[in-house]
Amino acid sequence: MEISMMYYLIPSLIMFCCGVYGFITRKNMIAILISLELMLNAVDINFVVFNRFLFPGQLDGMFFTLFAIAIAAAETALAIAIIINIFRSNKTIDVDDATKMKF
């Protein structure tokens, strides 16, 4: 059996939708951050898959993915730092309580 592109794209889609769902429904900021990572990784998978199947002789998609992973790591560090600071001031990391920026 030949493994076609769909075998990769469908799990990636499921992963992405899970990420979106988690992002919107979870109240814990860490959980939201994890959901965010899930979405990012789904996108990474897509990059790799498209590169592998559509442009086999090239490496652009692979490099994109590498960059995305590196940036995601930096972004996570930043997000964690923000969450820690919010925890220090609010004593909670519930996202609904962080509403100081509203009108």
Added chain:
Amino acid sequence: MDQTIPLLILALPLCMFLVLGLAGHKMSHKMAGILGTLGMGTALVLAYTTAFTYFFGGNFVDEAGNRLQHIVFNYDWLAFTENLIIRLGFLLDPISAMMLVVITTISFMVHLYSLGYMHGEKGFQRYYAFLSLFSFSMLGLVVATNIFQMYIFWELVGASSFLLIGFYYTKPSAVSASKKAFIVTRFADLGFLIGILILSFYSNTFDFVTMTQAPGNVLASTGGAVFMGGSVLTWALVLIFMGGMGKSAMMPLHIWLPDAMEGPTPVSALIHAATMVVAGVFLVARMFPVYLVEEVALEIVTWVGALTALYAAIVACTQVDIKRVLAFSTISQIAFMVVSLGVARPELHEGVGYMASMFHLFTHAMFKALLFLGAGALIHAVHSNDFTSMGGLRKHMPITHITFLIGCLAIAGIYPFAGFFSKDEILVAAYSNSMMWGIWMTAVAGLTAFYMFRLYYRIFWWNNPDYSKHHHTPHDAPWTMTLPLIILAAVSCVAGFIPFGELVTWNREAYEIHLNYPIAITSVVVALCAIGLATIMYRKENSLPDKVADKVKGLWTAAYHRFYFDELYLFITHKIIFNLVSRPIAWFDRQIIDGTMDMFAEVTNKASEAIKGLQSGRVQSYVLVYLLGALLVGVVTVICMVL
């Protein structure tokens, strides 16, 4: 002529204004006063030198013996286009040289007098700074080379007059008087400005020399344009004269001058008797050749002057405030000058009216300043402006009494005092124009003698009120105040003998004054009769004046209320202009203009209030909205592609 001295004449008062205005509060009163007086004294010497050089130096006459108009300097100040250049310069000709002498003399006398009169007043330095500013502006006005420079200085004298009338700015009446003076003259200046613009539009020049040397060209250049039944030139000249009416307090724009007496008395002497108020006369004299082209304008000038002269003389007979009497007398005397200009024609006695007007301006400046300064000395002694609280003062204040008497004789036109000669020339000019004006002006001259001697007798004779309730009996003022009185009285005695006709004439050609005996004798007899009448009525306390007042009750009351001009103005402004123009405009401004702006603000406010809930601060709801939006865009795109 060298530029230094003329430039210094203008620069000195200006420097004094800056020095006293900026550093005055650091000086002592005495220091500031002496500095201002010395500055003015130097300007006086320089102005005398300049005038002497001009009149007798021999360099300023052409081959035919006519005096020249000499432009000492003329700087380009603002150059807009090739034709539209505004220059600042110094024009030396008979009338400006004469005015230099008048202004610096009176100004110096007032500076000196104020040392005593204003002694110990709060704001003494400020007072001297303003006096210097006024002197500078007035000097700049008379030497203006072009009509625009004149306009600039015209406004400057208006501003300094405003500042000096409102000198006692804590007194509400002084504040409202200064505002009234400023607003009325500003209104007149609007006419002046429009007149300047019309005239310059057609003549293509602001320059006095160009305009007056070929006045026919100005008329020709209008191409006979007509506006509302009068030629454009007539309109321009009448509008320019309107500016002069405002400054010179001609009816119906005279209402500010009596109120301007709220200022310190020396200021009234300087500004509201001798110099600034004759600016209107000076203006017409400056433009006289142009006025000659349009005799209709001169007719209007004559009528305005004659009516004002009569009106002011009648009102002066009924006032009790000595400064008000003098103010109305000033209005009447300026009207004499205006009439004299109005009746002047080159073919009548070689334009004697022009010379007479300038002569009267000169002599009037001297004796009216004398009278005002004398009134100041009286007020200083009695602490009241009303002659009802004076009387019998001749024994207490001999110097003031004699000098005041000389002033009264001079203004009444008694030989050999200054007023006789100039008034005689005016009457000659009036008679030569038409019998009516001659008789009219002779009658007004009689009234002048009557009201001046009414004033004189009420102050110095009448009764002997009890002065013991004052903290001191009235006495003559210190020398700084009496010296100017004596000098001006001396000048009033001899000024008539100046051969004025050889110095100042309309075409700058020498003219020999010879007394016209029938007219001179008539006017002196009329004046003497009036004085005699005043003597009978006011020499000793009696009930005759009241009886006379009762006889002509209506006229008396009307004159006492100045023929209700102020009420008329109040009616027009408050009832008509405020109600019919200002209020609707104010309503339009508040409701329509402001309303539109308010509406914009309201709409913005409401809209933002309505949608501010969107900014909830909940990140997840933002994401949800974003997601739905993205999906929607995606769906739409897909649908579009499919279709």
